[in-house]
Amino acid sequence: MKWKFAAAALASVITISLILGGCGKNVSPSESGEGSPTEETEDTSITLINNKNEVAEQINQLASAYKSETGVTVNVKNIPSGVDAQATVTGLYLSDQMPDIIVCEAAAFSNWDGLLTDMSGEDWTKRTDAAYIDKTYGTIGFPFTTEAIGLTYNADILEKADVDPATLTSPEAYREAFEAIDSKKDELGLTAVVGYCTEPENMGWSAGNHIFGAYLDSGLDRADTKYIDLLNNGAQFDDERLHAFAEFIGLLQKYSDPALLTTGTYDDQVRHFACGKYAFVTQGSWIGATLIGAYAEDYAIAGNFAVGMAPYAFEDGIDTILTNPPSWWAVPKEGNAEAAKAFLQWCSGDSAQNILVKQAGFISPFSDCKYIADDPFAPVISSYLSSGKTSSWHWMDMKEGLGTKALCYAFNAYAEGETDADGFVEDVKQKTAVYMGVITEESETVEDDTERTE
Numbered sequence: 001m002k003w004k005f006a007a008a009a010l011a012s013v014i015t016i017s018l019i020l021g022g023c024g025k026n027v028s029p030s031e032s033g034e035g036s037p038t039e040e041t042e043d044t045s046i047t048l049i050n051n052k053n054e055v056a057e058q059i060n061q062l063a064s065a066y067k068s069e070t071g072v073t074v075n076v077k078n079i080p081s082g083v084d085a086q087a088t089v090t091g092l093y094l095s096d097q098m099p100d101i102i103v104c105e106a107a108a109f110s111n112w113d114g115l116l117t118d119m120s121g122e123d124w125t126k127r128t129d130a131a132y133i134d135k136t137y138g139t140i141g142f143p144f145t146t147e148a149i150g151l152t153y154n155a156d157i158l159e160k161a162d163v164d165p166a167t168l169t170s171p172e173a174y175r176e177a178f179e180a181i182d183s184k185k186d187e188l189g190l191t192a193v194v195g196y197c198t199e200p201e202n203m204g205w206s207a208g209n210h211i212f213g214a215y216l217d218s219g220l221d222r223a224d225t226k227y228i229d230l231l232n233n234g235a236q237f238d239d240e241r242l243h244a245f246a247e248f249i250g251l252l253q254k255y256s257d258p259a260l261l262t263t264g265t266y267d268d269q270v271r272h273f274a275c276g277k278y279a280f281v282t283q284g285s286w287i288g289a290t291l292i293g294a295y296a297e298d299y300a301i302a303g304n305f306a307v308g309m310a311p312y313a314f315e316d317g318i319d320t321i322l323t324n325p326p327s328w329w330a331v332p333k334e335g336n337a338e339a340a341k342a343f344l345q346w347c348s349g350d351s352a353q354n355i356l357v358k359q360a361g362f363i364s365p366f367s368d369c370k371y372i373a374d375d376p377f378a379p380v381i382s383s384y385l386s387s388g389k390t391s392s393w394h395w396m397d398m399k400e401g402l403g404t405k406a407l408c409y410a411f412n413a414y415a416e417g418e419t420d421a422d423g424f425v426e427d428v429k430q431k432t433a434v435y436m437g438v439i440t441e442e443s444e445t446v447e448d449d450t451e452r453t454e
Helices: 003-010 013-019 053-070 085-094 106-112 123-127 155-160 171-183 200-217 226-232 239-254 266-274 285-291 296-301 337-347 350-359 378-387 402-415 421-435 441-453
Strands: 045-050 073-078 102-104 132-134 138-143 147-149 151-154 192-195 278-281 307-310 321-324 328-330
Touching: 045 053, 045 085, 045 102, 045 337, 053 073, 053 285, 053 337, 053 350, 085 102, 085 106, 102 106, 106 132, 123 337, 147 200, 147 285, 147 378, 151 155, 155 171, 155 307, 171 192, 171 239, 192 266, 200 226, 200 239, 200 266, 200 321, 200 402, 239 402, 239 421, 266 278, 266 285, 266 296, 285 307, 285 378, 307 378, 321 378, 337 350, 402 421
Parallel strands: 045 073, 192 278
Antiparallel strands: 102 328, 132 138, 138 328, 147 321, 151 278, 151 307
16 A cells, blocks of 8 residues: 555655654564564564654653563654654655554544554553544544643733633624733733734644634534535535634734744744743644743743633634644554554553653543643643533644645735735635645636636
8 A cells, every 4th residue: 555655755755864864673573563562572662753842852751661661662753843744654654664653643544544553442442532533444543642722822911901811702802802902012011912923834734724723613512523524525614604714813913923923933933922922822732841841941031921722712602722632643553563552551551641741741631640731731721621611623634734735825825915804715715625626726717717707
């Protein structure tokens, strides 16, 4: 089945070889898949792909702890930020260096049809509802964290501006809150009310996936898939909902930092929020590790302010944030599957959860985990979960690359002033239809010319 991946891998082979050069596995007899956990020796080793580069040190600690307890070596291959994880894994597969544990987002599982191990019989599956389950191939994804998407805010600033975040469940409430904060911007020490970035080349994943994901799921029950189903069934949209979403994005743009809006970087965005320069920021709970990690000094100077997360309430009554595992660990059949499954079972247990939650700051997806992350977003997510105010996220079920290769450019054009709300709606619809192959750019041009002639 390697032909399925050849086209996707060709563009990344050189990059991958430079990043992960010399990363061949030390294959022991048990890595052929013929052994079992009881037959492992101290020479047994497995390879794990980690796409969460911000916690690379903690994942290495996880590997060291497993080595100490079992004698099994876990070689961690960390993918640098900004590098396409799926292209990296594909390149390793094509060069016969497939890791024993890979990382997959939801849309990427279809690349590996029939090639991943069904873990339905593993004990950990009984203690979480966050496993990735395929109707045909069974339980093929191990959840290692839960994340949340919402409009993140500095709770101290909102309090000083007399804005109650509990009221932020409608566009009008947001408009009033933004106006109130903006009027006190100088006394609050703010650069802007909102830190929002649409730079497409390196930040396309933010607008094209996460923020667009709010259109797909905000306000819905977790099992409700109506809008992703429309999208995947011929690039269809709910025009009224999409227009309301476009108007809300326009509101974010109006109150955003102009120096960040179209050309800023992720580091610019998160650091300015950590410094207390933005009241809101369009990033999810994953920035918590950065606030108390890379930007801990800035965060401390800003008072280690409490954070919160409000819904993307682009329609009246939306009161949910989006939560889900951002990705899963999966076990290829061709590697040392038994040793890999044993490691993942251990990862669901006490000593590993201690590292993943307390050290890496992950929100555990396991019901019996006794640890609470020091991450500032942990109580925020727990509160939404316990109150049942969460929607799922289905942006990962979009055609792979739609957000980062098409939709993000519609967001950027809107922010650049090239389109208005109506133009954004049409741009999103057209770019989606072209990317999904429903129409061609040429046919769209012909239709436009025909309309003008008529």
